Amino acid sequence: MTEPRIAPYGTWTSPISAESLASSGHPVGGGAYAGDEVWWQELRPTEGGRISIRRAGQAGEPVDVLPQPWNARTRVHEYGGGAWTVAGLADGPPVLVFANFDDQRVYRLDVDTVGAAPTPLTPDGLGMRFAELQYRGAEIIAVRETHSGGDLERDIVAIPLDGSAAADAGRIRSIVAGSRFLASPRLSPDGTMIAWIAWEHPQMPWDGTELRVGSLGDDGRVLDWRTLAGSTTESVLQPEWRDEQSLFVISDRTGWWNLYLLDLGSQSPEARALHTAPRDFGGALWMLGTTWYSVLDSDTLLTVSTFGTDQAAVLDVNTGQLSDIELPVDSVSFGARRGDRILVTGGSAVLASGLRELDLQTGVLTDIRLSVDDLPDDAYLPTAAARTFGTADRPVHTFVYEPANPDFAAPEGELPPFVAFVHGGPTSRTVPAVNPAIAYFTSRGIGVVDINYGGSTGYGREYRDRLRGQWGIVDVDDTVAAVRGLAEAGLADGSRLAIRGGSAGGWTVLASLTQSDVFACGASYFGVAELTLFAQETHDFESRYIDGLVGPLPEAAALYEERAPLNNVDGLSCPVLLLQGLDDEIVPPSQAERFRDALEAKGLKHAYLAYEGESHGFRRASTIISATEAELSFYGQVMGFTPVDVPVLELKG
Template identity: 35%
Template sequence: MELGRYLPSLLSAILLLSGCERTQITDTPAKEYGDRIVAPYGSWQSPLSAVNVFEQADSVAELQSVGNAIYFAESSGKSQGKVGIKRLDKNANVIEVVSPEFNVKSTVHEYGGAAFLGIGQSLFATKLQDQLFYRFAPNQPPLPLTPNGTRHADCIAYPKGSRIICVREDHRQEGEPKASLVTINLNFAGEGDTFVSGHDFIASPTISPDNTQLAWITWEHPYMPWDNSVLWLGDLDRKGQLKNIRKIVTPEHSSVTQPLFSPDGQLYVVADISNWWNIYRVTSAGLLVPVFTKNAEFAVPDWRLGNHNYAFESANTLIASYVEGNQAALIRIYLDSGLTESLAVDFAEITQVIKGEDGVYFVGAKATPEQGVYQVVGRGTELVYAPALPKLDPNYISRARNIAFTTGEDQQAYGYFYAPVNPKYVAPHDTRPPLIVMLHGGPTARASLAYRSDIQFWTSRGFAVLDLNFRGSSGFGRAYRQSLYGKWGQSDVEDAINAAKYLVAKGWVDGSKLAIRGISAGGLTVMSSLAFYDVFHAGVSYEGISDFEQLAKGTHKFEAGYLDQLIGPYADNPSRYRELSPLNHLEGFNEPLLIFQGLRNQIVPAHQSQKIYEALKAKGVPTAYIAHDDEPHGGRKPEHKAAGLEMELAFYGKVFQFTPAGKLPELVLDNAAALH
């Protein structure tokens, strides 16, 4: 539904709460707006500060069932983004088990995930600072169990003796770290025993209910786990030794993930052999039989360990989450009949589906400020724990409009358009809002409809925002995910350009005030859009890639072969890497660029930002470089993230010639005189 003008605030609230969408923004004479203030887009005062966005926001992840309770990891804004562990009992009481000051985070594959395990009265967790794996037992200090130079995650209980099975990444030798499955003694520190080795990457160990079988996933260079991975199955003898290891055969170049045994001992797995990640049962002959076929994604790319999209409610019922188009859904599958039952369709994201003692739990997020830990109750769901979120009056919340548009090669790309919303302001007659195109990382990640305070930060100030799912994004099947392969730095850039043109043609945004921002892989798209096209008027790169050749010569193990898929093997065509790098094409790079970089970043090293900053500065392009000594990839400290938003707002004010509301940090732009 398109609204050609703002309506009175009461009617606006009614429309917002009913789910109607605002798209086109103009105004009528001020007398129709009562006390509303006429002010340029971008200059509006918002009740949502940058500090609110990050320092008052918590998030939950990594659910786990331990006895009659649910344990989860919670990132705390008040604790500078550090992660602690909490316990949720069946009466909805929440107890802190591990303080955020311990900071439970694994860096296996650099991105981590699955950093803790609960067994009985003890909890085992990885500490970010030293990457050692610790035991937390009642009335005892934390006890480190693993050697220095090793990292552990994705652990499960081991049936024989006081041990657990973990994925290990061993950094003690020269060259790449070595991957293995190891057993760790729960009572004292030691080397542990190697269970599985000989693969570039290992993940997702899972054990059968009778403790007689172990399954796991492997993949090899140059593939990512969502490209080409293998499911393995082995038998555990009476001594707990692994025997009769066999590979479950799947079509070549298919992805398998999330192996899980049913209560009656049958092995299930998610595979994309139909183009979509669907759930399959593994027969005794090693064949994959579909449980439920749907053109939807029952998994996500394994950037992090420990993803769970389904769980067994009973031997005959399975609870599963999937993404179909723009929406996440939760269903109950009856395994004997294949019939399904809808449990929820009002979520934007559903993750961490697990079986607890008294039912199935998951982490859910909606398009409204409602997210947290949910429980499946009958044919519906119930919120049982909600983390702290910044509070915002519903009258200020912008609801997304789903868009699809034609892009390069007559393909479709997708996004979520958020119009400016602020009940206290209206823009001058015949003006349109500035646009910010947002680009996710990966590039194999995805934008979703989940409520984001950082988007509302912009829309409540008078900006329009497009959260883009360019070609290569996940959530739309394997073919769409791989449509970027061989074309990174081209197709994603085309999609950003065509998205902006589409919105300008619709009359929803000001074609003279187009900004583009992105993190990591998204930062590459930002810089390439400015270097190769003359469409955007400002760019903001958070730890973006400017030089493909340097990235190919030195990146971390997990993504060491990723460029082979996204661009092509470097050894076969090094000139292509140079041709696609925005650093090498500054002749057309004339629009201002704001750059943020963490100097502890092991994924996108600081020189990627420093080099293009120095080159643009020397050329006379308005630019600024903001670096943080103690930040890794993506940043962790809320105060740095909040300052980044404020500097970005100041940057847009300088470029688009408006005065932002409120007090902002001073932003010094090199070559600022060239702005106008």
């Protein structure tokens, strides 16, 4: 065995290139059974970032169900979700129904018809968007978002599968409306009722929602409805019918998202807790169509709960007994089921994320399609160590990835530079994963700490609510506590600490750099730089998010100005890298541009990279390569090492 070369951290060569991140990485999810096949969605960075629907070909290699240039992606809430479904028609083979990104129309593709092209099911040019598509008889049930001039409306609708609504919008039946936001429409088994989730501004779905149930008339529209659970301070999620008279639902009324059963037979249904535990059996509803449990039968649920990492289990509805399913994954979500087989999405720090099939009888997990084509040898992949920093009264949960490369060792006494990864949301979380973006750095001798700062999900409502009114304070303090803890533990060079994050994580990057002197530099991917104009310019779904994170306007106007990193550039003394998609509707380019202008005015070293055709989250291979190599070059220039084989990023100032 060859002795490792001695070389400074950050200068190690690695088989994990930016090109390999872009070419071999293709996030996979949303599996469905289509006849005897499994179909899934797959992001294709080498095809302009489109989302294709794919299946296994005759040789086992994936082939497109949905060919180029079609792109199965919806813009409802801008984050989308549930952009496609399989219609299992009784008189023929499975049919793909999908929302196309470019025009946001819903289409039908008769996959097994030679030469067939997608045909529209919804009209063009009326500002309609559709999400959470679900097949039901001769219709598709969906959440519709309609943009008309300056107005915006949402309702739950039924789209005929025969294409008659493509030229006549009146053929789309509005089942129920009356709320700013709606999600999770579920028709009862006999088709006489519908359950759904609703909420209003300024709540976000993790703050407070309502479970509503309505009776359907002969015309398929809701005659009347009642609220069965939820409030402005109770988040209820994912209703599922047990039978015609009872519903399962998730609620965080105890401070944890746990599972409940509601009996609709009584005048005032009481929610019966099925299993009470200090774990979250739900999560943040960023994308429509997200589910956290599956109904195996009327007495059995397949569940996923989390406290930092996920645990799959079978729940006995009658006894409340929870029986763990041991799977080699730290993150897991369940999809479609057929008999004893269920589709599973997830992975771990040593098992690549992707789509797999679980045999519930044998426990065997079979790969269907992984999110990366080629993984390097395990020796180049870091392990994830769960570490808690901060104090007993104020814990900060993290996953630490130390440098790992079998070909290199650092000079004696040298400590590695570290990059703090700050997730977006901020109501979201990070989990241990085979993350090529992390391995790209760790295999070059740069450590990574992935931080679940206060406000993150997966640790109960109290931990989540730590960020209420404190955005720009708690997230910053927790991130600083984590990296200082690393340095104090002798794991990181305290003089070579960087921070990077996207979206709300980009806000924490900029706020941390302007409020502390801990970091040598930071990289903000489409980050929020100020709040007053952001609240005016961002999209509807998040337009009142800041009410809970900072405070409502106009009462909190002074806080908006005080917290904004843009207004605190005088406290900044280190270089900043800004990366931005020019088509971003969630965090518009103006946010990065204003911060760039402030850096220029102060004469601080910086770089601003703007990408045409990219929106919120980079999807194109060329962008991923450019941004990744620029970030590595940036860290090297600031923290005193020379990376191998990457272009030198030009810094201004």
